[in-house]
Amino acid sequence: MSQAIPSLPARPRLVGSQDMPPMVAARIEAEFEAPALPLVMLSPDQLLEAALAHRPEALLVTSGTSVPAALIHALPDCVRQVATVSVGFDHIDRRALQDRGIILTNTPDVLTDCNADLTFMLILGACRRATEYAAVIRSGWGRPLGMTELLGIQVTGKTLGIVGMGRIGRAVARRARGFGMQVLYHNRTRLPPELEQEAIFVSDLDAMLPRCQVLSLHVPGGPNTNTLIGTRQLALLPDRAVLVNAARGSLLDEDALFAALDSGRLSAAGLDVFRNEPSIDIRFLDHPKLFLTPHVGSATMETRTAMGLRALDNIASIHAGNGPLDLVA
Structure with missing residues (x-):
C-alpha cells in the first residue's frame, strides 16, 4: 500500500500597497x-478593496500608506498582520489594530546608517548654503564671487544637539565625531556610558537648546511629540543656529520656522520631512535658507531592499508559527 505524500504548507498570502525593489518583488513572487x-x-480604499478580493494574511505597506481605523475595522478576518516597511508607524492606527487583534511589525535597524547619512547631508547642505550654491551654478555663474559672498557655516568643531538618542541619533553622533563636533543629547532617559560614547546628556531640553549651534531631531511622530519645536524653543537656540529634521514633519511648527529664518534668528535649516507632505507649504519652494529633500532618508537601493526583505521575514515568521521578529508593542 503506497504511503500518502504530505502536502506542503500553503505559502503566506499578502497584499502590497506599492511597488518594491527588484529583490523584494522577486522574493514575493517566489515565496508568497x-x-x-x-x-x-494604493489609497486606503484601494488597499481595502484588494484585501477583500485576495483575502491575505498580511498587508505589506510603507510609511506613505495611510492605514486608518475605518480600513482596519473593515478588513476581512483572514488578515492577521500589517507589516510596515519603515521604522515609524504613525501612519497606522495602532489602537484599531489592537481592537482587531492584528499584529503590527516594522523594520528597525536596517535603515539606521542610511538615515544618519542623509541627516549629515542635511547638516552640511544647510550649513554650507548648498541650495544657493546650486542656484548660482544653474544660473550660469558668470563672475567670480567676492570674499564675503555666500559665506556658510563651518561644521567642523561646532556643537551638535541631538533630540532623541535612539539608533539613528547615535549613528548621527558617530558621524559628528568625525567632524570634531561636541555632541549633546536630550532623551527620555540617559544612555549607558558605552552607548553615549562621550556625548553629553542634558535632561532638560530647554537647558540644552542655548548650547546647540546645530540641532537635529530624531524622535518619533505622534501626539506626544507634536510641535516639539516651536517659537519658544527656536528662540532658545543661539543666534544663527542651524536646524535639521529628518524624523517627522509633525515635530516642527513650520510657521515658527519661517519666522526664525526670516528674522535671521536661524541661519538655515535642512529638512527631509514636512507636515503636509507631499503637498508641502509653498513657502518652502523658493526659500534660499532651506536645504530640502523629499522624505528620502532610506532611499538607497541597499536600504530599501533590506527593509522590504525584513518585512517579508516578519510575515514568513508569523505564517510559520514562530511569531513576529519585530513586533511593535
Whole structure:
C-alpha cells in the first residue's frame, strides 16, 4: 500500500500597497501568494478593496500608506498582520489594530546608517548654503564671487544637539565625531556610558537648546511629540543656529520656522520631512535658507531592499508559527 505524500504548507498570502525593489518583488513572487504589486501607491480604499478580493494574511505597506481605523475595522478576518516597511508607524492606527487583534511589525535597524547619512547631508547642505550654491551654478555663474559672498557655516568643531538618542541619533553622533563636533543629547532617559560614547546628556531640553549651534531631531511622530519645536524653543537656540529634521514633519511648527529664518534668528535649516507632505507649504519652494529633500532618508537601493526583505521575514515568521521578529508593542 503506497504511503500518502504530505502536502506542503500553503505559502503566506499578502497584499502590497506599492511597488518594491527588484529583490523584494522577486522574493514575493517566489515565496508568497500575492497579486502583482501596484506601480502607484494604493489609497486606503484601494488597499481595502484588494484585501477583500485576495483575502491575505498580511498587508505589506510603507510609511506613505495611510492605514486608518475605518480600513482596519473593515478588513476581512483572514488578515492577521500589517507589516510596515519603515521604522515609524504613525501612519497606522495602532489602537484599531489592537481592537482587531492584528499584529503590527516594522523594520528597525536596517535603515539606521542610511538615515544618519542623509541627516549629515542635511547638516552640511544647510550649513554650507548648498541650495544657493546650486542656484548660482544653474544660473550660469558668470563672475567670480567676492570674499564675503555666500559665506556658510563651518561644521567642523561646532556643537551638535541631538533630540532623541535612539539608533539613528547615535549613528548621527558617530558621524559628528568625525567632524570634531561636541555632541549633546536630550532623551527620555540617559544612555549607558558605552552607548553615549562621550556625548553629553542634558535632561532638560530647554537647558540644552542655548548650547546647540546645530540641532537635529530624531524622535518619533505622534501626539506626544507634536510641535516639539516651536517659537519658544527656536528662540532658545543661539543666534544663527542651524536646524535639521529628518524624523517627522509633525515635530516642527513650520510657521515658527519661517519666522526664525526670516528674522535671521536661524541661519538655515535642512529638512527631509514636512507636515503636509507631499503637498508641502509653498513657502518652502523658493526659500534660499532651506536645504530640502523629499522624505528620502532610506532611499538607497541597499536600504530599501533590506527593509522590504525584513518585512517579508516578519510575515514568513508569523505564517510559520514562530511569531513576529519585530513586533511593535
